[in-house]
Amino acid sequence: MAIIPIFITIRRIWLRSRRILKVSKIDERVLVLGASSGIGRSIAHLYAERGARVCVVGRREDKVEEVAEECRIRGTLSSGYGPTRVLGISGDFADVDDMVRLRTMLETEWDGVDTVIVAAGVSALQPLMALAGVEANANGTKFTPPKATKEGIQKAVDITALATRVNYVGPLVSAITFIPLLTATSASPSILLISSLAALIPAPTRTLYASTKAASLVLYQALSIEHPAINFTFFAPYTVEGDFRASAVDAGPVREADPNKSGLKREDVALRCIEAVDTYEKTVFMPSWNRIGHLLYWIWPSLVEWRARKKYNFGA
Ligand SMILES: NC(=O)c1ccc[n+]([C@@H]2O[C@H](COP(=O)([O-])OP(=O)(O)OC[C@H]3O[C@@H](n4cnc5c(N)ncnc54)[C@H](OP(=O)(O)O)[C@@H]3O)[C@@H](O)[C@H]2O)c1
Numbered sequence: 099m100a101i102i103p104i105f106i107t108i109r110r111i112w113l114r115s116r117r118i119l120k121v122s123k124i125d126e127r128v129l130v131l132g133a134s135s136g137i138g139r140s141i142a143h144l145y146a147e148r149g150a151r152v153c154v155v156g157r158r159e160d161k162v163e164e165v166a167e168e169c170r171i172r173g174t175l176s177s178g179y180g181p182t183r184v185l186g187i188s189g190d191f192a193d194v195d196d197m198v199r200l201r202t203m204l205e206t207e208w209d210g211v212d213t214v215i216v217a218a219g220v221s222a223l224q225p226l227m228a229l230a231g232v233e234a235n236a237n238g239t240k241f242t243p244p245k246a247t248k249e250g251i252q253k254a255v256d257i258t259a260l261a262t263r264v265n266y267v268g269p270l271v272s273a274i275t276f277i278p279l280l281t282a283t284s285a286s287p288s289i290l291l292i293s294s295l296a297a298l299i300p301a302p303t304r305t306l307y308a309s310t311k312a313a314s315l316v317l318y319q320a321l322s323i324e325h326p327a328i329n330f331t332f333f334a335p336y337t338v339e340g341d342f343r344a345s346a347v348d349a350g351p352v353r354e355a356d357p358n359k360s361g362l363k364r365e366d367v368a369l370r371c372i373e374a375v376d377t378y379e380k381t382v383f384m385p386s387w388n389r390i391g392h393l394l395y396w397i398w399p400s401l402v403e404w405r406a407r408k409k410y411n412f413g414a
Contacts, residue, residue, distance in 0.1 A: 114376045120286040123150060127150070127208045128145045128151065128213045129204065130142045130215045130217060131216050132217035134157070135156070135165075135340070136340045136342060137340075139165050139364075140364045140365050140368035143169060144372055146170070148177060151208060153186075153187060166186025192264060197272060211276065212288065213284075213287075213288045213289075214280060215290050215371065216272055220261060221307055222261045222305075223303055223304075223352060229250075229258075231243075258310075261347045269318065281327050286329065288328065289328055290371055294307070294311045294334060295383065295391075297311035299388070301406040302412035306347070331374045334388070335362055336362055337360065338362045339363060340358070367384060370384055
């Protein structure tokens with residue numbers, strides 16, 4: 099048993115050096131989709147600090163430029179590489195025109211790309227019936243009003259389309275746009291998808307969020323089999339600090355503990371993402387013991403459901 103951790107460490111060092119021998123830290127061309135804030139921003143900072151070329155993408159032009167400038171400063175200070183190595187491009191990763199324009203830019207400026215980080219996503223916070231204007235009582239036996247109206251159902255469908263566009267269509271458009279470019283232009287093409295623990299362990303009030311994140315996770319898992327030349331990493335973090343909940347497609351109360359007190363630190367998540375890409379890890383749970391929670395759901399679902407109800411302070 100004692101040799102297992104030694105074996106894992108040696109394997110990790112060997113895997114890390116394998117990618118770096120193919121794509122050195124300073125030659126790496128990294129595209130971060132969803133880098134104008136949060137985890138994507140921290141990932142962009144860290145890649146810039148180690149001398150990589152970084153392309154920062156998000157819809158808010160001012161935020162994109164702000165993060166690109168932060169990367170230029172960090173890159174220049176820590177690795178001495180010039181500010182020209184950072185690109186800031188505003189765009190929507192679910193928009194075909196924006197992604198094709200971005201691809202042309204990467205072909206022109208960098209002759210391709212080595213690493214694509216798909217960090218963009220939106221949250222959704224309400225139970226599904228609440229989207230349609232229907233509340234369930236504490237034990238889930240009665241509804242007020244007793245049934246959803248036509249307008250209520252339509253509202254739920256419209257909100258679902260918003261979540262699906264960002265959490266599923268965005269990763270899909272990015273995959274179709276960048277997989278051939280990555281494969282043709284990189285000695286070690288890699289894609290990291292930031293999914294969520296919620297995509298693997300169901301939780302109340304996360305019906306829409308979790309199901310749309312699960313859809314893109316399975317999409318990328320299947321793509322990983324269809325494109326064996328690319329190293330795919332699926333990253334499933336627990337709650338992370340920051341303002342993610344402010345982007346919710348269904349404004350409403352946040353029922354869990356304050357993520358800024360109990361969540362993972364963005365920098366730690368970003369570091370772990372980069373380590374996973376460097377070492378060709380396939381699926382990363384953070385914290386790692388959540389892998390057991392995922393397995394436990396299939397063995398003892400009622401325990402995991404009870405824990406999920408508690409975490410989200412959910413009565414019905
Ligand atoms: N925070 C958590 O507790 C948590 C937990 C598990 C997993 N995650 C996952 O981690 C990822 C990052 O979350 P975060 O906490 O860093 O949230 P965040 O601070 O809200 O960052 C989300 C990023 O995605 C970008 N984005 C959203 N829609 C986009 C679109 N259509 N096109 C391009 N960019 C878009 C946003 O930029 P613009 O608004 O400028 O477009 C922003 O840069 C998400 O995929 C999320 O599902 C988060």
